[in-house]
Amino acid sequence: MPDEKPADPGASLARRDFLKLTTAATAGFLAQGMLGARAGSMPELPTNPVTAANLPTRNLGRTGYQVGLFSLGGQAAIEQSDNDEVAVAIVERALDLGVNYIDTAAAYGSGVSQRTIGQVMKRRRREAFLATKTGRRTRDEALAQLEESLRSLQTDHIDLWQVHNLSRLEQVEQIFAPGGAIEAFVQAREQKLVRFLGVTGHADPEVLMEAIRRFPFDNILMALNAADKHHLSFMEQLLPLALEKQMGIVGMKVPARGRILSSWKPTADTGSSREDGTGAGVLSMREAVHYVLSLPVSTIIIGCDSVAQLEENVQHAKEFTPLNDTQMAGLAERTASIHRQALFFRRWP
Secondary structure (H helix, E strand, C coil): CCCCCCHHHHHHECCCCCCCCCCCHHHHHCCCCCCCCCCCCCCCCCCCCCCHHHCCCEEEEHHCCCEEEEEECCCCCHHCCCCCCHHHHHHHHHHCCCCEEEECCCCCHHHHHHHHHHHHHHHHHHCEEEEEECCCCEHHHHHHHHHHHHHHHCCCCCCEEEECCCHHHHHHHHHCCCEEEEHHHHHHHHHHEEEEEEEEEEEHHHHHHHHHHHHCCCCEEEEEEHHHHCCCCCCCCCCHHHHHCCCCEEEECCCCCCCCCCCCCCCCCCCCCCCCCCCCCCEEEEHHHHHHCCCCCCEEECCCCHHHHHHHHHHHHHCCCCHHHHHHHHHHHHHHHHHHHCCCCCCCC
C-alpha cells in the first residue's frame, strides 16, 4: 500500500484543546502552546484493506469496529531500546498481514514502544485501531501523559485510551475521586482526542468489576489464559459482567510471556522453580491461542520477538476453530501443575 503523506505534527497539535483546565500543571502546557484547538469530528474508524481477506474478525463490543482475531501487543521486541530495525519491521508486517489493532502503553519501555509504533503510524495511521494506556491516577498527570502519547505516536487522536493496570481497590477510588484520572478520560473524549475509553488489569477480578460497575467503559483488556480457573479466575465473573455490559473484550497474557509453553526455557538469572515462574510449561502456542479465542473475547494481543513469530501467531488465528468443552477442560487441567507461573501476574498471598 502506498505510504500516506506524513501528518504535520504542528498542525496536529494546533487542532487540540483541553478547555477550562485550571491547575498550574495544565496551565503550564497551555502557556507553552502544546495544547491547541481541535475542530470538527473524529476521523472515520480505521480500515486495513487486507483484514477481511486474511483474518477472521469479531465485533469489538459496542464500538462498531470489526477487529481481527489476532492483534499486536506493544511489548517484547517493540519496547526494547536500540531495536528499531526489528521492531519497526514487526509493526509493518503486522499491518501487511491484516492486523488492524495495535496496543501499546506509555510505560512500555519507558516510552520506547509508543515511539517505535509512531514511526509506522506517521505513514499508516488509517490502517490500525490504535490503543494506548496511562498509569497516571490524577486528572492533570493523565492529561500530560496523553499529550506525550499523542506526540510519540505521531497522531492527533487515539482510538482507545485505557486506564493502565488497576490492581487494587484503592486505585479505583483514586481515579474516581475529585481530580482523578476519570475526569481526564471524559474530557479527552469530549475534546475528540480519544474515541473510546477502556480499563485494563491483571491481578484481581474484583478490582476490575468495581471499575466497570462505576463507569461505562467501552473496552476491557484482561489477562486470560488456559490456567485462569486455578487462581482468581477472570473467566468466572468478570468476563460475564463485561459481556453483559457489551464491552469490547481483549485478552492478554495468553502465553504468559512464554511461561505456559512447553518451549519455555528459563534463563540463568531466573532459576528453575515453577513457584517463581521459571519452569517448563505444558502447552503449544497454538493450544494457548485457541484456548483464549474459544472464549467470548473480541481479540487477543500478543507481543512478538520477531517477524517470524508474528507470522506464526497470525497463522494460528487464521486457522482457529472453537474448542469444545472437553478440549477446553483438558487444556485447563494440563496447566494445573504450572498454574503459579502461568498466572504470575495475579495477586498472590
